[in-house]
Amino acid sequence: MAERTRQNNGNGKHVWRGIVIAILAVIVLAAFISSRKGEVPVRVDHVTKQDLITTISTNGKVEPMENFEAHAPAPTTVRKIYVREGQRVRQGELLMQLDDADARAQAARALAQTKAAEADQHAIQSGGTQEEVLNTRSELVKAQAERDSAQKNYDAVQKLAQTGAAAPAEVREAASRLTAAQAQLKVLQDKQQDRYSRPEVNRVEAQVEQARASYTAAQDLLKHSEIRAPFEGTVYSIPIKQGEYVQQGELLIQLANLRRVQVRAFVDEPELGKLAVNQPVTVSWDALPGKIWRGEISQMPYTITTYGTRNVGQVLCAVDNEDSRLLPNINVTVNVSIANKKDVVTIAREALHEDENGRYVYVIRNGHLERQTVEAGIANNTRIEIMNGVQPGEVIALNSMNAGTPLRPGLEVRAR
Known part of the structure; x- marks a missing residue:
């Protein structure tokens, strides 16, 4: 009997010990949660060093630099077509033969x-x-x-x-x-x-x-009844068919040297002052994602024209097209590099703020926001150069994830 009593007393002590530990854990957790309630979650960015290229992006249209078009010299029938669209031809190669019976009689x-x-x-x-x-x-x-x-x-x-x-x-x-x-x-x-x-x-x-x-x-007339390539190039358009009757002046065939093409870029008027002849450009085409063609500005505009709802200058760019994949009349995206710096300090553009006192960022130090005045340089679509004010590795607040709590100096934050 005495032995049983001692065992029951021991079990009771273990139970009470577990209850006390659980209570203490709850108290600690509640204290931790209470301490975290004052922290505002924010999105952050890290100050980094990288190469930064500033570009102007716009739309453009591909045009051949060396182009040949043959038109019907008189009403006649297309007797024979010797080439197909996309075919490369040599200088002097016979492309098309028109019916020349009338031409011979006239001669x-x-x-x-x-x-x-x-x-x-x-x-x-x-x-x-x-x-x-x-x-x-x-x-x-x-x-x-x-x-x-x-x-x-x-x-x-x-x-x-x-x-x-x-x-x-x-x-x-x-x-x-x-x-x-x-x-x-x-x-x-x-x-x-x-x-x-x-x-x-x-x-x-x-x-x-x-x-x-x-x-x-x-x-x-007899001479033009036999259409030959005036230079080496690619046939990119044959709008008629063999045996078809054509009227005088009707377009028969188009040929171009596509190894180097011209892209007409439509640049908004305020951006024209940033451009100059020989600035590098890159061209992309939605039909070939990831493919990039390179060239340079060859001619600045002499006037401003209306393009839809925009006032634009038509900037001409000479672009290498060795694979001949850029075809005449297609619509492309043109990016003009206007600045290029190596190994500069950058932050996300959305981290930069500005008021009457100048430009600044919010640096997170010891869990709190500190306003830091900065001097900004060039920028691209997502990053901006910071010439002084912050150092690589520092953490910058982008915006508050609590809609009711905007960023301000001294705010206690938590990076997310």
Whole structure:
């Protein structure tokens, strides 16, 4: 009996000891929780050192720097297409053949008209056709002989008249004959030298020029019926099909050298003052995520234009495109690097505050916020350079996670 009593007393002591420990734990926990109620949870950032690049980002459009477009020289049919879109071609390679039957017929007609007009021009310059020239020469010889005979007869009659052997009527008749012979000779001489009037000469010369122009145009039409690559490049557009009938001026094919392209970037007016020729640019395309093309600004804008609701300057950028993946007319994102610093102290941009006293941050020291004046430098979309005021490794408060408790100096905080 005494033994049982001692065991019961021992068990009771253990129970009471456990109860006391549990009570003490509850008290300690309550004290800890009570002490934490005054701390405001905040989002934080760490001051770090890194390379910082400042960029201006905008939209742009790809354009070929060396471009060729072929248009239909006349209404015709596309006889044969030898290439496909995306195909690289050599300089001089045949791209497309148009039906040239009409062009050949026009060239033949124009050539015939040219020869006929040139023959008329030669006839004018030589005094007529060969037959007419020979006839005129023959008549001129006869007229000269008649003039010479009339002159001798007139001289002889005059001598006879001086001796009374010839009557005055005979002298007048001999003089009339000489005058008629001289007049006929003069007509033939004028006919040989100036057979055609100036208006007639001008008309024939105009016909020659028109015929030659028609032949040149026909030859040019025939030449353009065969479309060849003027330089090495990539065929990027063929808007027509083989066998299709096309109208004069209709676009047939587009070719460009895509190894280096031009990107037209639409930069908002306030940002233009930060840009200059030769500043580096990067280009990205949503269709190829992660792919970056590099280049530089080649030309600044000369005027401001309206682009949708924006006032922009159209900045031209020369971009390397060795893989030819950037295609003409696609829309891209352009980033222009306007500043690049190595190994600078940075913080998150949202950690920087500003009031009438200047720029500052909230540094967490011993669990409390301290206002620290800072001097800021360049920035990108997420980070900003701090030139003095904080050191790498320090913890900076970004914002309060308690909507009713804004950040202020001396606030007791807890980093989250």
